[in-house]
Amino acid sequence: MIATLVPLVVLVPLFAAALTLVLGRRARPQRIVAALALTTVLAISVVLLIGVDQQGAVVVEAGNWPTPFGIVLVVDRLAALMLVVSSLVLLAVLVFSIGQGLADGDDETPVSIYYPTYLILTTGVMVAFIAGDLFNLYVGFEILLVASYVLITLGGTQARIRAGVTYVIVSLLSSILFLAAIGMIYGALGTVNLAQVADRMSELPIDVQIVLHVMLLAAFGIKAAVFPLSFWLPDSYPSAPAPVTAAFAGLLTKIGVYAIIRAETVIFPTPELNPALMVVALLTMVVGALGAVAQADIKRILSFTLVSHIGYMILGVALGTVAGTAAAIYYIVHHIVVQTTLFLAAGLVEREAGSTSITRIGGLLASAPLVAVLFFIPALSLGGIPPFSGFIGKLGLFEATAEQGDALAYVLIGAGALVSLLTLYALVRVWNLAFWRPAADVEGDESRLLRAVEEAPDSPATLAETRATPRLMTLSTVGMVAVGLSLTVFAGPLYGLADRAAQGLDGSSDYIELVLPGATTGEGE
């Protein structure tokens, strides 16, 4: 019964994308179709998560082709959890962008292309999560990347084209690396099915394994923005439209992390590269946080904290234990929600103040108290202040790291604590300058609105300019903050779920047995 639902998470957004494309310039039906499609996907994902958690993972053979030959879709607890969180975030961002589009009269972004592309992005995300073979994972990545190329250059202004070019080229390079890795894995093992790859990998000589492992990690590392492959992210994300940045920041890098988790737990459960991954995690955390401290634009600060917090997730994966993976999974869920909320809040700030540069804005606490609250709560959560979810995630990670108990582990715990302080410092700086500082203190303060009001207080143009932030934008941000708070309230059950998901990933044997019942190591061709 549940199995029939699995393909729907891909098909519903795909057909909705086609429908919105046909609807072309009729904005209202487009919005309704897009919102309905994402709500449906969210509902299906929730049903899948509940079903999978109670009855175990679901394997679907597309077109009834038997497993090693056909395309296989696998939904285990990790995939189902990611489906729920990502469809929730995608829906919230869609509502935000509908609100923004309604207010801006859709003159800046070509509306006829936004919704179809956004739904295609959703399709790609869903394919990547439920893919049961490497090539299907590659196709999922490509679907979401191509959609993201269009979204990041939306409107085609000079700044976006410039940022888009960097993003597109770096993503292409990672795709080519991934494709080459798939080709080499096929050459070495004669299959691209994840379970079969996992089953046969241990027969390969260790040096060949390491080459394949490093190639896959490099390809996924670029997508996940792991240092030293993270330079492209703070360059390209901030210039996209606010809702697009929010969706990208929340989801796209986490899909890279998801792929790394799959690679580390299913294909290469052996610990050869774990110390190297830990060092990479350390550098990602520290370099990202230092970058965040130096920046003067809210979106860029958030982009750098995004990079730095990828390091925490990599740390959890690098431990190679059930506790580490569980902590990483909880941290991914927390980070998707909180980072998206912060970018949505930054979008609200941009709307209220006309800029996101903290040297040019001030006094937001007085002029927009609700926005201030909506920024403050996720900021504290990201900085790891108890009792918010960021604290719980970091606590879980540090406990799992301490279990390992060697010097490197304690260095990482120290660095993790330091980085969470640096994150807090960067965000408090935003708070002090943009929200707390009186607007009069801003050097050369020339707010667009103020000028307009002074020049022509009662003209219709001024009134249109000073209209309130659309309710839908605020509403979706409030919703995301509430989801973030619920991660704290329901941390127990959620952490339990993450733990069960991680236990299902302990070693590759469970996954192989699930997809290829009866296969034993060493059978081969």
Place this chain on the structure above:
Amino acid sequence: MTVSLVLVVIMAALIACGVYLLLERSLTRVVLGFLLMGNGVNLLILIMGGRSGFAPIYDDDLDPAQYNDPLPQALILTAIVITFAVSAFLLALIYRSWRLANADDLTDDADDVALRQGTVAMPAEEVALDANDTDFPAEASR
């Protein structure tokens, strides 16, 4: 597994030229580099398919071992389609970039430059096309 040496040499040359071109700042060269590398990787997958053989269309008289492995070819077809779509998008992007800036070079990030110089970046002005900085004066005057 025996492999044709010619294919390996061609693949290596394609990928090497592709990497070289990808490192350029000129976007047109980057596109060419991407195309070369994409084709190089497609060749890699083809090589990984093993020895050559008959087309895998079922025939009673043929021993199954004489068929070619069809899966890598299916993978390559998919990869070619993706490369095609992405290069079309890239060309559109370059065309747009050229029309806006009259150059196809990749410029540094404005915020990065500002940070290096210790100044504050001003947000990029939305440049309207004017007759002086585009090759399409007719369109700019519209």
